[in-house]
Amino acid sequence: MKKNLLILFLIFSIIFIVIINKGSVIRLLYTIYKIKVNNRAFYDAEAVRTQKKMNELSTELDDILARDNSSYNTQEIMIKRGSVPNGVHTNTTNTISGLSVRDSDYEYIGMPIAMNALIESIDEIDRQYGLSPVNFPFRDRLNKIKFLVNSHGYNIRDLYKSYSRLIELDKKHDNMPKTTHIISLSENQESKNFIIKIDTIFHDKNNIAYILILLDYHYSQGAIENIFDETEILVSVVDKSSLSIDIKNAILHYALRTVSFFGYSTDDRIEFLRQSTNAKVGIGCVHLLNMLEKMSVF
Amino acid sequence: MEGPYFKNNFEIDNRLSLSIPNSGGIWKINYLEEASSMPPTTIYIMLPLAGTEISPNLRSDLSEIERIAQQVEWNFYNPVGFTECLLSTFYNDGRGDFYGMSQPFFHVSPEYLTSNPRPKDGSPWEINFPRKHLLPGNYIYNTITTWYGIETDTATLNYFYVGNMMGHLNSMDSRYLEVSEYVLGGALLLSRTNILAKTSSFLAGMLVHSQNDYDKFGYKASKSIYNQNYGEVNLWMDMMVPNLATTENYFLVPPCNCEVINIHPPLFIYLTNEQVNECNE
Numbered sequence: 001m002k003k004n005l006l007i008l009f010l011i012f013s014i015i016f017i018v019i020i021n022k023g024s025v026i027r028l029l030y031t032i033y034k035i036k037v038n039n040r041a042f043y044d045a046e047a048v049r050t051q052k053k054m055n056e057l058s059t060e061l062d063d064i065l066a067r068d069n070s071s072y073n074t075q076e077i078m079i080k081r082g083s084v085p086n087g088v089h090t091n092t093t094n095t096i097s098g099l100s101v102r103d104s105d106y107e108y109i110g111m112p113i114a115m116n117a118l119i120e121s122i123d124e125i126d127r128q129y130g131l132s133p134v135n136f137p138f139r140d141r142l143n144k145i146k147f148l149v150n151s152h153g154y155n156i157r158d159l160y161k162s163y164s165r166l167i168e169l170d171k172k173h174d175n176m177p178k179t180t181h182i183i184s185l186s187e188n189q190e191s192k193n194f195i196i197k198i199d200t201i202f203h204d205k206n207n208i209a210y211i212l213i214l215l216d217y218h219y220s221q222g223a224i225e226n227i228f229d230e231t232e233i234l235v236s237v238v239d240k241s242s243l244s245i246d247i248k249n250a251i252l253h254y255a256l257r258t259v260s261f262f263g264y265s266t267d268d269r270i271e272f273l274r275q276s277t278n279a280k281v282g283i284g285c286v287h288l289l290n291m292l293e294k295m296s297v298f
Numbered sequence: 299m300e301g302p303y304f305k306n307n308f309e310i311d312n313r314l315s316l317s318i319p320n321s322g323g324i325w326k327i328n329y330l331e332e333a334s335s336m337p338p339t340t341i342y343i344m345l346p347l348a349g350t351e352i353s354p355n356l357r358s359d360l361s362e363i364e365r366i367a368q369q370v371e372w373n374f375y376n377p378v379g380f381t382e383c384l385l386s387t388f389y390n391d392g393r394g395d396f397y398g399m400s401q402p403f404f405h406v407s408p409e410y411l412t413s414n415p416r417p418k419d420g421s422p423w424e425i426n427f428p429r430k431h432l433l434p435g436n437y438i439y440n441t442i443t444t445w446y447g448i449e450t451d452t453a454t455l456n457y458f459y460v461g462n463m464m465g466h467l468n469s470m471d472s473r474y475l476e477v478s479e480y481v482l483g484g485a486l487l488l489s490r491t492n493i494l495a496k497t498s499s500f501l502a503g504m505l506v507h508s509q510n511d512y513d514k515f516g517y518k519a520s521k522s523i524y525n526q527n528y529g530e531v532n533l534w535m536d537m538m539v540p541n542l543a544t545t546e547n548y549f550l551v552p553p554c555n556c557e558v559i560n561i562h563p564p565l566f567i568y569l570t571n572e573q574v575n576e577c578n579e
Binding site for chain 1: 374446447448465468469470471472473474475476478479482483486487493497498501502504505506507508510511514515518519521522525526540
């Protein structure tokens with residue numbers, strides 16, 4: 001009897017919870033359904049691919065066996081399929097020569113481009129399998145900034161080279177005095193006090209160093225809208241400045257890398273960011289600050 | 299019966315044996331029952347299969363990666379120590395890199411593979427030896443495993459783990475984004491193989507914030523990474539057939555000196571709160 005009452009109580013509790021939170025429950029059920037439907041389509045397609053691969057290999061084996069009734073191993077089948085140059089076997093020597101070929105094939109060209117390439121390849125997979133795309137709430141804002149950078153005539157593919165070159169140069173030197181002071185403030189002050197002090201240091205709110213620090217500050221607060229706002233301002237200010245193209249490229253790489261990370265943040269990360277703040281501000285733009293200080297730009 | 303390295307003992311003891319099963323190949327068996335009016339049955343056996351499906355294991359590891367990311371207190375102003383900490387997550391020195399091969403049977407001793415007769419639960423078909431066994435003299439421990447039904451290289455998966463940790467660190471501190479790019483570039487420079495797929499794997503890991511993200515995004519990342527494999531890994535992968543069986547030999551620490559027949563993920567995810575920061579002292 002007691003057991004039955006307990007079960008009834010549990011059932012009514014669940015119904016009550018569902019009624020109270022009906023929106024979120026329906027959303028949750030819908031999400032689970034979508035994931036299941038998506039996964040099913042994907043797995044079905046992959047099963048077809050696997051089966052096709054097996055059929056292809058089997059057909060090739062049949063061909064080989066039909067031609068000559070002796071035994072052949074996989075290496076020979078691979079050669080026939082054109083996976084390796086005819087007559088070349090995958091021994092250690094060829095592996096080494098293969099590496100040098102691969103090295104020249106690809107050069108790391110920075111996180112924004114690599115991230116964009118990954119997401120575009122996933123878009124392509126979505127189209128290929130008819131899947132729902134992953135939702136990146138700030139993707140449109142990221143695209144707007146990429147468009148802005150392009151419209152000012154910068155080649156996004158050049159940015160990382162300039163950045164890495166300048167960083168390597170800066171690593172050989174100690175931090176400059178003002179930059180050291182800013183790092184010290186960031187380590188010793190709570191984020192709110194830190195930004196108040198930074199505001200008093202920089203009278204010109206269009207100073208590039210100031211905007212870079214502001215970007216890092218918003219980063220530590222998870223203020224994504226502000227990050228995109230400041231980056232839009234930064235792109236225009238940098239473009240109008242008299243800095244060399246190499247330095248402009250380096251700063252734009254830093255900005256684009258930041259907005260790429262947030263532009264491709266999922267709902268879950270954004271939800272997390274909205275509920276969190278960092279007590280201290282991390283200054284990721286130290287090398288750029290050093291560089292700007294050396295040029296007496298701040 | 300046709301195919302490489304095939305020893306036919308069927309008429310003597312009802313057994314077919316492959317003398318070098320890990321060398322790979324396709325075997326065709328035409329089976330005709332004596333005194334039967336039925337046509338012969340044709341069976342293909344394709345070896346080697348890739349390691350077993352590993353996606354649920356990765357999903358479980360995500361919470362460990364998040365835990366360890368919350369404990370990281372590496373000193374940004376000690377670049378040598380910091381770099382050492384990060385790069386250690388790529389090496390098999392007790393911190394980084396996958397080790398071994400995923401299999402559908404419970405952990406086994408090294409004798410398992412050589413025992414004769416083979417144990418009852420033994421399955422000679424799922425053997426996917428690390429490359430050192432496929433290519434003599436090339437002593438590498440990574441293997442091809444199955445991730446969401448697709449072949450993948452465990453060395454590439456290591457990048458997913460480090461990227462995922464960096465994603466959690468990045469969330470609120472721009473310095474971690476700076477070092478993420480630095481360490482990715484450094485690791486690729488040292489690795490010098492299959493770098494397109496490894497870059498994508500790292501970044502996919504970075505963008506996955508939760509297990510929910512992994513469910514929505516992981517299988518697409520797996521496919522994207524597969525598409526970007528090239529060179530020797532691609533050749534190697536081409537030989538394999540995906541293995542959808544559940545992985546049963548996934549371990550935190552190898553229970554015995556049997557690295558080739560058990561698998562464990564990059565060990566940095568299981569470090570204690572103190573251990574994770576030791577590298578920076």
